[in-house]
Amino acid sequence: MRVEERAGLGLTRRRFGALAATLGVAGCGGESVTMRFRPIVTLTADGRDYVGSSVLELTINVLKGSLVGNGASPSLRGEALFVNLPQRPTVFVLPANFDQGSVIEYWEHMLVTSFGVDSGIGSLDARDLAKLRAARGRTPLMRPNGRYKYPYPIFCAFGDPRDPKSLIELDPKNLGAKLPGVAMKSFDVEITDAPVTKGALVKKLPWIMGRPSVAVGIRLPGPEVGRYKSADDIPLEHRLRNIHFFGRESRP
Numbered sequence: 001m002r003v004e005e006r007a008g009l010g011l012t013r014r015r016f017g018a019l020a021a022t023l024g025v026a027g028c029g030g031e032s033v034t035m036r037f038r039p040i041v042t043l044t045a046d047g048r049d050y051v052g053s054s055v056l057e058l059t060i061n062v063l064k065g066s067l068v069g070n071g072a073s074p075s076l077r078g079e080a081l082f083v084n085l086p087q088r089p090t091v092f093v094l095p096a097n098f099d100q101g102s103v104i105e106y107w108e109h110m111l112v113t114s115f116g117v118d119s120g121i122g123s124l125d126a127r128d129l130a131k132l133r134a135a136r137g138r139t140p141l142m143r144p145n146g147r148y149k150y151p152y153p154i155f156c157a158f159g160d161p162r163d164p165k166s167l168i169e170l171d172p173k174n175l176g177a178k179l180p181g182v183a184m185k186s187f188d189v190e191i192t193d194a195p196v197t198k199g200a201l202v203k204k205l206p207w208i209m210g211r212p213s214v215a216v217g218i219r220l221p222g223p224e225v226g227r228y229k230s231a232d233d234i235p236l237e238h239r240l241r242n243i244h245f246f247g248r249e250s251r252p
Contacts, residue, residue, distance in 0.1 A: 052083030076247030
C-alpha cells in the first residue's frame with residue numbers, strides 16, 4: 001500500500017470521531033463553553049529557568065440532535081508560544097501535534113483533559129460543561145490518564161529564524177539532544193482573562209504570515225510514494241506549514 005494511502009487511512013481512523021462530531025443538523029441548537037487559557041512552558045538552561053507563554057481561546061459548541069447523536073464543533077484562536085534562550089535558538093511550542101505522518105489539532109482535545117474531564121469533546125455532557133466553565137487557576141498539562149500516547153504538542157526551533165527551511169525538530173522529552181544543556185522543567189495550563197495573543201510570532205519569524213501557506217523545513221525533490229515504509233516514517237518537515245503555528249480561527 002502506498003504511503004499516501006496509509007497516511008490517509010490513519011487520518012480517517014484518527015479523525016473519524018471528530019469529523020462525525022461536526023455533522024450537526026442545521027437549526028439544532030446546543031450549549032457551548034469558551035475557555036481562555038495560557039500554556040506556560042518552563043525550560044532550564046545553564047542552571048536557570050526560562051519561561052514562555054501565549055494566550056489562546058478554545059470554544060466548544062455542543063450539537064444537539066446531530067446525525068450521530070450528540071457531537072461538538074471546536075474552534076481555537078491564538079498562536080504558538082516561544083521560549084527565548086541565551087546563546088541558543090528560540091524554542092517554539094505549537095498548538096498542534098504530529099502523529100502518524102499528519103499534523104493534527106492539539107488543544108481541542110488536551111485542554112479539557114488537563115482540567116479533569118475524561119470525556120472526548122464529542123461526548124461532553126452537562127456535568128462536563130459545568131466543570132469546564134468552573135475551571136480556574138493553573139494545572140499541569142494533561143493529567144495522566146493513559147488515554148493519549150503523545151502528551152506534548154510540537155516543539156521546534158530554527159537555525160536561522162529568517163529561514164523556514166532551517167527547521168530543527170525537537171523532542172520535548174529530550175531537548176538536550178538538539179539543544180545541549182536544555183531541558184523542560186514544567187508544562188502548565190492556566191485559565192486567564194488576558195487578551196488572546198496576536199502578533200508576537202511575526203516579530204520572531206518574519207515569514208510566518210506568508211500566503212499561500214509557507215512550507216517549513218526542507219522538502220526533498222520528487223514524489224514521496226515509496227520513499228517511506230509507513231506514515232509513521234514521514235518526517236515533520238514534510239508536513240509542517242506556517243498555518244500550524246496558529247489556532248484554526250487565527251490562521252493567516
